[in-house]
């Protein structure tokens with residue numbers, strides 16, 4: 499009998515499924531996010547000594563499809579992203595963030611990996627229908643799946659207890675997010691809600707993933723095929 503935890507993967511944890519090389523056609527609820535986006539109307543709330551500071555920000559968010567990824571029987575399609583944020587009219591980086599948005603069709607799961615140059619990484623997850631126009635991911639400190647890791651200073655002084663992000667895709671092809679990190683700060687009684695919101699408008703189309711580009715030739719579908727021919731994955 500198959501353990502519930504093994505669903506839908508089965509007992510063979512090594513054999514890889516065939517994947518469709520065209521990632522852009524397999525992104526489920528992430529599909530509308532592919533491309534290059536700008537959002538001049540961002541709103542940030544962050545902690546400062548003795549209180550809260552609110553800032554407007556300008557964002558450029560790029561999300562590009564990657565080749566399908568497998569962990570044995572687990573198949574993920576995804577977007578590699580980079581978002582760069584400045585205050586209006588400024589050059590200096592206000593916030594920078596990189597990672598992947600991943601979609602697992604078999605479990606209808608969305609995964610966000612997030613790294614920021616404060617010395618902090620997290621992975622958040624959630625479930626969504628393939629055609630969902632709104633979905634959430636979340637993470638909690640101390641969890642070994644969908645967790646948060648901070649450098650020692652941040653862990654002591656600005657400990658991120660939890661993170662959640664809601665993405666909403668609008669009818670006019672724009673999309674919005676709201677992300678909230680709950681920070682435990684020693685001089686405060688209650689966790690601080692560090693919250694950021696923005697709406698993004700498309701300024702550029704996505705570049706097809708390497709396997710979906712014409713130069714991928716007629717090697718046929720599937721990363722399994724490439725591997726068996728001794729190819730390396732981009």
Ligand code: HEM
Pocket residue numbers: 542544545555583592593614616618620652656657658661677679681692694695
């Ligand atoms: C649009 C997105 C974001 C913007 C604009 C932003 C901006 C800021 C700003 C201005 C500060 C104040 C400290 C400073 O000036 O250096 C801050 C603090 C902090 N942010 Fe963010 N942030 C964003 C997203 C995030 C995310 C996603 C995380 C991770 C979950 C995060 C974690 C932190 C932490 C731990 C601090 C406390 C460190 C400190 O205050 O020095 N931020 N953020």
